[in-house]
Amino acid sequence: MAEVQILGLFHEATPTADTIGILRQLGVPDEKITVMSGIPYRPEMLGRPRPRRRVALISLIGAGLGLLTGLFLTFGIFLLYPLEQGGQPITPIPPTLIILFETIMLGTMWAAFFGLLGENRFPVFKSQLYDPRITEGHIGVLAEVEAALADQVESILKDNGAHHLRRETSSPRRTDVRLTAFWATVAGAVVLLGAVTLLIAYDVLKIRFPTNMAEQDSTAYLQGPRRSAPAEAIPIQGPVLIDGQPASEPVPASAESVQRGKELFSITCAVCHGPAGDGNSPLSGFFTPRPVDLTSTPIQDLTDSEIYLVITQGRGGMPNMAENLGPAERWDVINYVRTLAK
Numbered sequence: 001m002a003e004v005q006i007l008g009l010f011h012e013a014t015p016t017a018d019t020i021g022i023l024r025q026l027g028v029p030d031e032k033i034t035v036m037s038g039i040p041y042r043p044e045m046l047g048r049p050r051p052r053r054r055v056a057l058i059s060l061i062g063a064g065l066g067l068l069t070g071l072f073l074t075f076g077i078f079l080l081y082p083l084e085q086g087g088q089p090i091t092p093i094p095p096t097l098i099i100l101f102e103t104i105m106l107g108t109m110w111a112a113f114f115g116l117l118g119e120n121r122f123p124v125f126k127s128q129l130y131d132p133r134i135t136e137g138h139i140g141v142l143a144e145v146e147a148a149l150a151d152q153v154e155s156i157l158k159d160n161g162a163h164h165l166r167r168e169t170s171s172p173r174r175t176d177v178r179l180t181a182f183w184a185t186v187a188g189a190v191v192l193l194g195a196v197t198l199l200i201a202y203d204v205l206k207i208r209f210p211t212n213m214a215e216q217d218s219t220a221y222l223q224g225p226r227r228s229a230p231a232e233a234i235p236i237q238g239p240v241l242i243d244g245q246p247a248s249e250p251v252p253a254s255a256e257s258v259q260r261g262k263e264l265f266s267i268t269c270a271v272c273h274g275p276a277g278d279g280n281s282p283l284s285g286f287f288t289p290r291p292v293d294l295t296s297t298p299i300q301d302l303t304d305s306e307i308y309l310v311i312t313q314g315r316g317g318m319p320n321m322a323e324n325l326g327p328a329e330r331w332d333v334i335n336y337v338r339t340l341a342k
């Protein structure tokens with residue numbers, strides 16, 4: 001059934017209010033009467049019912065949904081993927097509170113935004129009658145009525161002081177379809193976006209996103225096939241043990257090596273083990289157990305690789321010296337320690 005839009009322009013608020021009263025008596029429902037005005041008249045001044053607003057309730061529901069989302073992101077994920085540290089699950093309260101605050105605010109704001117749009121039946125696709133004089137202070141009353149009532153409504157407007165009238169026929173069903181289609185498209189887009197996100201997140205859709213990690217020079221060489229060391233390469237990190245043969249000595253105990261070792265020993269070891277290596281230094285008293293006597297039999301009985309490990313990794317009160325001595329220097333020191341034997 002075709003509807004007719006009739007727009008009447010008024011100068012004053014009082015005749016406008018009267019007209020609305022009469023239209024209502026005629027049986028035109030309030031939602032079919034639109035008052036347009038550049039001046040913000042309150043509904044009561046025009047004899048109209050105060051519209052019931054549900055934005056506050058919708059926002060509250062949004063806040064609740066935000067809270068649930070936040071609880072899922074914090075506690076829900078801890079339950080789904082427990083990360084235990086020292087036998088305890090990680091449920092840090094302060095960051096959780098911040099996340100909850102954020103999601104509650106986000107839920108509230110989205111709900112208020114879309115609630116307001118929905119309640120005002122936005123976006124408006126229907127071409128509504130309008131007259132530019134409304135911006136100049138005139139009050140426009142737009143009534144949407146069935147064609148049968150059109151003439152009657154028009155004369156009511158005219159009799160009550162409408163100084164200008166316009167009429168247009170519209171088909172309401174088509175406009176509703178467009179509004180539904182709009183919101184269906186929005187909902188569809190949201191669902192599609194969410195679905196694609198989940199598909200990517202759970203590796204159903206495998207997309208190789210570029211990561212800087214793999215492009216770094218420092219890690220790039222780890223990616224490719226491992227190449228074995230050239231045949232003539234000499235291991236410098238420790239003795240090589242080949243079946244049935246004695247451990248190879250990376251730095252032979254030459255006079256030069258012992259000389260270098262003596263020098264390095266006085267810099268890095270003597271503070272604790274004493275200049276003579278016998279464990280007597282001004283610092284010895286501060287250690288329990290004391291720095292060992294390197295000249296003693298039990299220590300000289302240690303293999304080269306055992307001493308190498310003590311220097312590299314430390315042991316008990318003995319700190320690791322890996323940062324003070326390079327691998328070759330450690331062997332120089334070991335060669336020197338051997339000369340201390342009683």
Ligand code: HEC
Nearest residue numbers: 268269272287289290291292307310315316317318319321
């Ligand atoms: C900060 C003081 C300190 C310095 C510097 C230090 N040591 Fe020690 N070292 C110790 C102490 C203390 C121990 C006894 C550790 C224990 O048994 O808990 C020890 C133990 C050792 C042992 C015996 C480990 C074992 O298996 O019992 C060796 C060998 C040794 N040091 C060699 C060296 C050499 C070589 C250097 C120089 C590169 C060096 N230390 C520098 C404090 C030091």
